[in-house]
Amino acid sequence: MRVLFRVRGSNAIMCGIVGYVGPRPARELLLGGLARLEYRGYDSAGLAIGQNGALRSVRQVGKIADLAAVVDDGSESFPGSYGVGHTRWATHGAPTTPNAHPHFDCTGEVAIVHNGIIENWVELKAWLEGRGHGFASDTDTEVAAHLIEEMSTLPLAQAVAEVLSRCEGALALAVIRRSDPGLVVGGRKGSPLVIGRGSGENFLASDIPAFIAHTRRMMVVPEDRVVEVRSDSVRITDLSGVEQEPEEQDVEWDMEAAEKGGYPTFMLKEIYEQPQAVAETLLGRIGPTGEPMLDGTGLNAEVAKDVDKVFVVACGTSYHAGMMAKYALERWAKIPVEVDLSSEFRYRDPVLNPRSLVIGISQSGETADTLGAVRYARGQGAKVAAVTNVVGSSLAREAHIVLQTRAGPEIGVAASKTFIAQMALLQLLGLHMAIERGVMTTAQASGPVNALRSLPDRLEEVLELSDEMLELANRWRDVRDFFFLGRSVDYPAALEGALKLKELAYVRAEGYAAGEMKHGPIALIEPGVVVFGVATDRRLRSKMFSNLSEMKARGGTVVTLVGEEDVGEAAVTSDLVIPLPEDAALIGAVLAVVPLQLFSYHLATIKGLNVDQPRNLAKTVTVE
């Protein structure tokens, strides 16, 4: 079998794992493999190498070059021809050296690297501490090392299978043990893991670029499998130890394509990673009876009850997520919410007090305008919450409460998966606050919670609209004026559609509240103008359809994005209808953003533009 394009679901979005066994010095292969995973973004890195019954390890905050400098500076000797390496993107615990991987058991017998999140790590840690284990980090991963120590009499593969069974959540593991020379054991449950088959040497990695310079023969480790990798063999078993037939594939990608997971651009890769970004962001945050759980974020019941007003501050796409959050917090938690562009907030003398909660939303966590706004709020005595994709970012450090989206590093300059993850997390926050404040019961929240749970699947469905959006982009490649209209929660979705078209395809696009068009902008509607209408909010659909028919009557070409059951009605006032999966609660507007992202992406690509780095834009805006 040949892999010509992406392997769906194989794109890990956080942390990078590399394992090597063979005749060559492992440190070169591990450092080289980690360097090939740098594109994923990370905050610290480390490796452990085995030789002659000893394990040597080094970990370092910063770049692979910093790690390599320690490995090669002569103060540490790193011979050995098998080992594991890791780049860490912090999820549990700050980006510090003790939190960097590999992690060890109490005896230093086991070294383990991990990609994913162990949801029940707090219970497991308490249990292990009760049995006398001491912990050296704040990570969830370390529990896996101590669990293996508990099973020191078992073969390593069996112990890893046991760890996969006992740990809930998402795990890809690579483990070496002092007493098992020449063996790297991997385990996969929910996070990707691939094997590179060389000649007399083998690799284990979370993504293909880690070994593509050495071999193009690879195997995908299937779900709930353990793999024993030796220099001359690879053995895959299920969790009960039954051997499985491995399926080998040839990778046809070049290095650049491999970094992008087979996609032509990071932007498209990240658009397709949105289901996974939401799944990881929600992982461990919905309890067994459907209750939102935001433990460890600093948002305790007392704070949730005490808040008398929420202010959201953000810029650009994050601001649109903030606008959507307003609907969730007001509708569900009944808290008044004001949403401000960060750059405007502190210059309007907002009235804040210790019961004000100021939520700064920023994927990078480094946006100067948002940092300025939350610092001002802190100075006024308000509580500050950060919604960010980067754990150790300046915004996270300024905040009392840190809500991390787990979208993984976003490399395309224009935000996509971080935005969808922000919206999912902020909706969960709205439901959490509603329950904590006694406005909703867990049972009443179950509808919206289930809608959030199903969001990854619904996102997969809307990604199927890519070909249709490509066709529309081809049809309208020369159109000069686009409008994006919505009402209620569909309004920020429309604004986001317009922003994406401006920044990716350099086309003038106006986002408007549909009801506002008649107060002026309708003068611009004439034949040749394309109007996208987002109409997922069923409470407002008649009003929305009337507004769109006003556009059509003036010669505009109207495209309506609408839930499947409203397609018939929408068709009356539209030239074209894009059906979205039926939704509950506030999910429809989130889904509507995806085809709009794809439309802008395809139009930009047709025009030959650099979608990963649009002109004049920067990923992190650190100036006011």
Ligand code: F6R
């Ligand atoms: C648009 C985009 C920008 C950012 C804005 C805020 O695609 O990426 O509008 O959303 O610069 O950035 P963060 O979220 O890092 O504060």
